[in-house]
Amino acid sequence: MVAEVRLQCEKGASMPDNPDIKSAKPKKRPLIVSGNATNVLQESRDAVVLLSGGNPQIAKGYGNQPVQDYIAAMPEWKNTIGQKIDDLIVKAIPNVEKAVKWNSPLYGMQRGDWFLGFHCLTKYVKIAFFRGSQLMPEPPGSSRQKDVRYLDVYENRPLDEEQFIEWVLQASQLPGEKM
Secondary structure, three states, rough: OOHHHHHHHHOOOOOOOOOOOOOOOOEEEEOOOOHHHHHHHHHHHHHHOHHHHHEEOOOOOOOOHHHHHHHOOOHHHHHHHHHHHHHHHHOOOOOEEEEEOEEEEEEEEEEOEEEEEEOOOOOEEEEOOHHHHHHOOOOOOOOOOOOOOEEEEEEOOOOOOHHHHHHHHHHOOOOOOEE
């Protein structure tokens, strides 16, 4: 009986009002990508859901790959900024730990203990230094949280790479934020 009802539903008939019978909606299949590398990158970007402000919705994960997936999915000019941020952090701290949690890349000296994260907003990329109030000089963006300081990176305003690396080095020496 249940198999018959499911078969009918797959052919377009409506489900009977029986709470014992589960919905017969077809399951979504994962996207299978074929073609050259350029098409694969574009198709993978298109497959990622962009949240408000263009922030990519990336599954939680640890290591470099989830962070690279996030950066690859960052829209337009934000992609270049995301890659620059990641490159500078790795240049400063080659053995940095990486993760994506809450749709944001995180960086730390050990897993679960993060000193920096970033996030896409509509007009800029927001970098959060979780102990930024202890950096010298402090990053310019204040926060409702006592220790957090922000650095906003806009499309047409270059990132001061030397200062950013100095902040990354300082932040890596401070206790991280447990998340």
